[in-house]
C-alpha cells in the first residue's frame with residue numbers, strides 16, 4: 295500500500311461539513327487519502343462512493359478502502375458522475391469532493407509517461423483503456439494545433455518555437471525524447487525544467503481535463519441534496535478559473551459560496567507536503583430552493599463549455615462522451631460494498 299498525504303485534509307472536512315449518516319462522493323478517489331479521512335467522520339449509516347478513471351489508482355483505493363462495508367468504488371470519468379451513481383441506485387448525495395489533476399502515484403509510476411524525467415513511452419492517459427496518447431497528439435497533430443495546445447494549456451509563450459522543434463524531430467517516442475527537443479528549442483533559464491509547461495499542456499489535452507470540468511461541476515451540484523456541499527481542489531490557474539466562474543454563475547440562486555476566496559494550504563503543510571503548494575480549495579453549499587434540479591433553470595443555461603482560459607464557449611447541454619463505467623481495472627475486483635448488495639446493480643471497478 296502506498297503512503298499518501300492528502301492535500302488540505304482538515305479544510306476539506308470542514309468545508310464538507312460531514313453528516314455522519316450522509317452519502318459522500320470522492321470523485322477523484324486516487325490513493326484514498328481524502329476518502330479515508332471522510333470515512334473517519336461517517337457513522338455506520340454513512341456511505342462513501344469513490345470514483346476514478348485510472349485503473350492503478352483504483353487498485354490502490356480498493357486495497358486501502360475496500361474492507362469497509364460503507365465504501366463503493368467505481369471506475370469512470372467524473373463527468374459521468376450522475377450515471378455512475380445511478381448505476382448503484384444513488385440519485386442524491388450530501389457532499390462531493392473533486393481533488394483535480396494527477397496523483398503522486400501517476401507522476402512516479404513507470405510506464406505512464408507523465409514525467410519528463412523518465413524514459414517512458416509518451417502516454418499520459420489517466421484511463422489507459424481509451425483515447426489518444428501523448429505520442430498520438432505529438433506525432434500526428436499539425437504544428438499549429440501543437441502550438442495551440444502548449445499555449446492554451448501550458449500558458450507557454452514560446453509555444454510556436456517548441457511546436458516547430460517538435461514537428462522537425464518527429465516521430466518522438468519517449469518522454470526523454472520530448473524533454474530533449476523542448477530543451478533544445480527553449481534553453482533552461484531558472485530552476486524549472488523548460489519542458490514543464492509543455493508536459494502539463496499535453497497531459498491536460500490528452501485527458502481533456504478542462505473540457506470535462508464544467509459539466510462535472512454541474513452534475514455534482516445536481517446530485518446534492520439542499521444543504522449539500524461541493525469542494526473542489528485545483529492545482530493551476532486554468533482549472534481554478536473554471537471552478538471560480540462556474541461557482542459564480544450558480545452563486546446566489548443555486549449555490550451559497552462558502553469560500554469567497556479560495557483556501558490555500560498552510561506554510562507548515564507546504565513544507566511537509568511540497569506538492570500541495572499550488573492547491574486552491576473552493577467550496578459551496580446547495581441552496582434550499584434550487585432551480586438546477588429541474589433542468590430548466592436559466593442559471594444552468596447560462597453555463598457552458600469553457601476554453602482554456604476558463605471563458606465560456608458554447609451553451610450548456612453539450613455532453614462529452616466518455617468511457618464511464620466501461621472498463622475493468624486490472625488486478626481489482628467487482629464493486630465491493632454494502633451498496634452493491636443493497637441498492638442496485640453497481641458498476642465495475
Ligand SMILES: C[S@@+](CC[C@H](N)C(=O)[O-])C[C@H]1O[C@@H](n2cnc3c(N)ncnc32)[C@H](O)[C@@H]1O
Nearest residue numbers: 300322324325326327328346347348371372393
Ligand atoms: C490529485 S489525485 C487525488 C488524490 C486523492 N484525493 C487522495 O487523497 O488520494 C487526482 C485523481 O483524480 C483522478 N482523476 C482526474 N481526473 C479525473 C476524471 N475526469 N474522472 C475521474 N478521475 C479523475 C486521477 O486519476 C487521480 O487518481
